[in-house]
Amino acid sequence: MEGIDVRGEEEIEIESFDLEGGEHDPISGLDELSEYEKELLAAGIDPQERERSGSFLQQDHSVVLARSLLPGLEVMGTDDALRRYPWLEDYSWKLIPRDRDRFTREVAERPTHGYFIRAERDARITLPLQSCLFISKDKIRQNVHNIIIAEENSELHIITGCTVSHRVSSALHLGISEFYVKPGAKITFTMVHNWAGGVDVRPRSAVLVEDGGVGMIIRGFLSLEIKGLPEGLARETKRMFDMTLEKVM
Secondary structure, rough: OOOOEOOOHHHOOOOHHOOOOOOOOOOOHHHHHHHHHHHHHHHHOOOOOOOOOEEEEEEOOOOEEEEEEOOOOEEEHHHHHHHHHHHHHHOOOOOOOOOOOHHHHHHHHHOOEEEEEOOOOEEEEEEEEEEEEEEOOOOOOEEEEEEEEEOOEEEEEEEEEEOOOOOOOOOOEEEEEEEEOOOOOOEOOOEEEEEOOEEEEEEEEEEEEOOOOOOEEEEEEOOEEEEEEHHHHHHHHHHHHHHOOOOOO
């Protein structure tokens, strides 16, 4: 992968990226995307789903695979979850205001899926669920809203990989993530970012750990070079991503 360019937020022209033309048919297994195996592996995604509790893959604007392999674990697209569970509105846009900035407004007004992951009460999901937000089409705008809930006394481990096809030279990824950790619950969240040069990425994340919640551990890995920052700052930014971040909230 090439390096990632760091641009000021005011320099990003949202409308210059496409919200159409990013639809794909569902797949029955990740091995059907063999042409992208290198990109998926670089983002921590195992196409064979070895030692995984489930998989979620969004390709551009389509959720092409969402399945749980263990009882007590739910995974689906956020849009599908909001239609299935009216109570989920109580969790949607509650930690991050829709109007926080122009990027949150864009995702709120023109969402293109994202994932809903939930560990049911007392479920101990020790094998990681793998989720991937993948861009395979050039000039795509991917507006995702993720909601993750660990119910009371549950445990959840997620490996989330963000990556692009080697054919993509320019794209925009806007990611909103809201995490809810209930009493006695714990989430371990491992991020693997494998973006390419010319891809603009603007994440917004928030975590609510309720009283009695064990906490949330965040680990981040950045597998690219960073351009557009002074050399020393770019080196420090990548070092902070590459190390294991044990951030307990």
